[in-house]
Amino acid sequence: MAFSGTFTFTGTFTFTGAGMSLDTPLCGSLRFAPQARPPGKFSRKFMQPELGSSRRDPSPETLMAFALNAEQELKLEDILSRYPNKMAACIPALHLCQEANENWVSEDIIAFVAKRLELSTAHVQGVVTFYTLFNQKKPGKHQVWVCHTLSCALRGAEDLVKHCEKRLGVHVGETTKDGRITLRTAECLAACGTAPVMQVDKRYHENLTTQEVDRILDRLIAG
C-alpha cells in the first residue's frame, strides 16, 4: 500500500531569547558568570589556578584600547615579513603585545592582534588559552618558574618549591601581596644536566641550592 498520509505542521517557532546584540565588539559582555565548582573528581583545576584560569575578569585596563608604540610597530612589521601569511605571526605578535602590556594578554590585545592579522577574535582567543605562557591575568613584576619535573625533582626541586613558597609567603601560582613576584612551577625547562633549575623572567638559574635561591629572591624582593 502506498504511503498516502500527509503531514501538517501547525506549531510556530518563535525565538524568545533575551535580546543579545550581535554587534558587541568583544565576547566579554556575553560571558556567563563563572560557576563555582567544588574541587573534586571532575574539576579540571590545573596547576596554576590564578594565572591559568580560562575566564578573565573585566578590569579597568581592558576598557582602554591597546596600541603598540612606534618601535614595537616596527618589530611587528619585521615579524610579519618572515612568514608567507599573516596568521603565522599570531604567536610572536601575542608575545610582543604581552611584553608591552606588563606581561599579560588582555581582551584588548586579543582584539588588536585579531584585527592586525585579519583573524577572528575566537581564533586568537583559542591560541591564547592553549599556550601556558600567555598570561590571562596580570602576573607580578617578576615571574619565577621552578622546574619540578623528574630530573629536577631527583635533585631536590620539590624542596626548593616549598622553600620558595615559605620565603615569599605565597602558594604556587600566586603573586606576592606587593605584586612583585609570581611563583610558578614549570614542566621540564630542558636543563636536566644542571638540575635543579629555575627561570626568573628571561634568565635561567642552574645548579641551585637553597642559599642560591635565597640570594636570587632577595635581589628580586629588593628590586
Add this chain to the structure above:
Amino acid sequence: MIKLTNYLTHSYGKPDSWKLSAYEAAGGYRGVRKALGMSRDQVIDEMKKAHIRGRGGAGFDCGTKWSFMPKEVKKPHYLVVNADEGEPGTFKDRSIMELNPHSLVEGCIIGAYAIGAHAAYIYVRDELHLSKERLWAAIHEARAKGYLGKTPFGKDFEMQVYVHTGAGAYICGEETALLNSLEGRRGEPRLKPPFPAQYGAFGNPSTVNNVETIAIAPSVFEMGGDEFSKLSALHGLNDGGARIFGVSGHVKKPGLYEAAVGLTLRDLIYDLGGGILNDRPLLAVIPGGSSCPVHLADEVVSVPNDPRFEPYNGKSLLDLPLGVDTFRGAGSMLGTCCATVMSDATDPVLALHNVMRFYRHESCGQCTPCREGCGWIERILNKIVEGKGSIAELDQISEIASDITGNTICAFGDGAAQPALTFVRKFRKQLEDYVHTGGKSQTGRLTP
C-alpha cells in the same frame, strides 16, 4: 666502548664560541661549501650514507626523510627545525643553540638545499631566551657575510633562516603540532597522512628535523658520509656517526658528552657520569626521556632468533650499545639518548607520580583517551601516594594506559602510556606497599 668526539661540542666552554669568527676559525662553513657544490640528489645520498638517525627521539634516517620531499619544486618547500626541546631528561639541543648556533645555521643551508627549500624556520620553545638571542645573532652575522641571502657562497640559491617561538607547550615538539603552531594555530597534532613531506607548513611540502640532526650535517659533508658513519660501532646496523649523550639525575657528574654511537648505559652512568651519587646501587634508568620505558638495574637482554642480538643475549641491558635498533629490538626505546638515573634512594612510586603529572599537564586535549586517561592515571596516583588507593585502582592504571596506546592522533599518547605501563609492571611491589601500608617501607623521597 667510549670514543669521545667533538664535532658539535668542540666550542663548548670557549669564550665567544657562538660568534662567527670563532666558528670559522674552528673550520666552520666548510661543509656547506662542499654540499652546495653537489647536486640535490648527491647531497641526499651523502646524508643517507652517513646513517644519521633522527636525534629527536623517533630515530628515523635523516637522508631518507629528505628523499621523501618532491623532486620537482612546484610549491615553496620549507625546512623546519624542531627546537621545542622539553622531553623530561633531555637537554642537548639547548647547548647547541647557545654555544654553537652557527653549526645549526650552516646545517639549515645544507638541509634546505637538499630538500629544495629557500626558507628554514627554527621553532624554539619560548623559555629558551638565550638560545633565541644567540640564534638571531648568528643569523644576522651570516646574513651580513652573505652566507644567507640571494647567493650564499656564490651559488644562485636564495636562502633565509628565521627563528620562530612557541609559548610553552610540550606537545609542539610533535612535528604536526609544531607545524600548526608555526602557522599560528593551537598546537594540536594533525592526522597523518598527509605527511609533512606532502602537506606541511602552510600547506606546502616540509621536512621537520631535530636541532642536533641538522647541526651535525656540516660535519658529515666535511668528512664524507661513509667516513662519518664508520665512527659508530653500530655502523652495520645503519646507525652511524657520533651524537650527544646526556645523563642526569643521581649521578656524580651529570651533563652532556659527545661520543661515537655504540656507547652503553654503563659507560654513560659509571664512566662519563662518574657513578651514582653517594656510591649507592642503581635502582632504575630511563634511557632517553620520560616517554621511554624504565629499566631496572638487573635487566638482561633476551632477543632469541635475531642474529643481530647474538653478542648481547644474556648480558645486562646496561651493556647493550645505545642505538635506535638495538634498543627497539630489546623492547625498549632509545629516545633522545639522555638518560635519567635513579639510585636506590628513589621512591619509584613518587617518580611515576611526577612523570604522570607531567603528561596530564601537557596533554593537548584533542583526543579523548589521552586527555581523560592521563588525568585518570594521575588522580589514581594521587590517591595511592596519599595511601588511599586500592589494588583495583592500581590495576586500572595499566588498563587505562593500554587503552591510550595506539588510540590517539599522535605519539604523545604512547609516550604517556609507556612509563605508566612499565613502572606499574616493574614496581608493582612498591605500589602495593603504598596501597596496603601507605608506603611505610619506601623511602618517600626522590632526592638521594
